[in-house]
Amino acid sequence: MRLSLTGAFLCAAVTFNTGAALALVPQIRADRSLVVASTNAQRFALGLPPLPPRRLTASPRLVAPRAGSSPLPPVTITCLIALRRQSDNALFGYLNKAQAARYPLSLRSRDLPVGAAVGTFQIPGGAPSASGLLVNLENPGLIIGGATPGHVTPDYMAPTSNYFANLAAIDPTLVLPPGYAYQQSILWSFDVASRALSPSWLNPDGTVVPLYIDVPTGAFIRFTAKTTPIMSTDTRVRFECA
DSSP states (O other): OHHHHHHHHHHHHHHHHHHHHHHHHHHHHHHHHHHOOSSSHHHTTTTTOOOOOOSSSSSOOOOOOOOOOOOOOOOOEEEEEEEEETTTOEEEEEEEESSSSSSBBOEEEEEESTTTTTEEEETTOSSSSEEEOOOOOOOOEEEEEEESSSSSSOOOOOOOOOOOEEEEOEEEEEEEOOOOOOEEEOOEEEEETTEEEEEEEEETSOOEEEEEEOOOOOOOEEESSSOOOSSSOOEEEEEOOO
């Protein structure tokens, strides 16, 4: 009987101690995780969840590439060149490719666009205007320019000068004979909105002056830097890309 009581007491003590020890396991595991469980493998062995992910490097900032604006290709303008009276903007005629009597390769105005000259030039894509342009004719190698009547060297264009140049089709490769009229390419400006073609003249000193366009009674076309026509009978016009 005594042995049975002693055995029962020992069994109860063992059971109590075992239960207490099992109750301490989570705490032991938690304590061990603070010291030992530095890897996920060790934490899994202790029944612990994995460590949160660590960022070893700074997160790269993803930036969408900025779309670069591609330059627009140049625009080729091909048109008839209309003459409009400056006083009332009425149509006065068209540039005609027929030769005039006195100046080979000269151009003159005509009332109807039959046989009119076709001008071609390029401007930068998307530009509202452009300057320093050369206007080519449909004949290869011909450029709209000016010929001085009888001068072999260029004079100086200025608002106070009566010097003028007749409108002419210039062949840059043409070698002029001695005493022949001096020829120079005209620099043009083009406005996209109004379609206006405005001429300029390059002086010997490098200055560029705006020109005015006059049509005498003989239907020649000439350039001058004067703000008023040289002759009172001249009709002042402007060029328009029609």
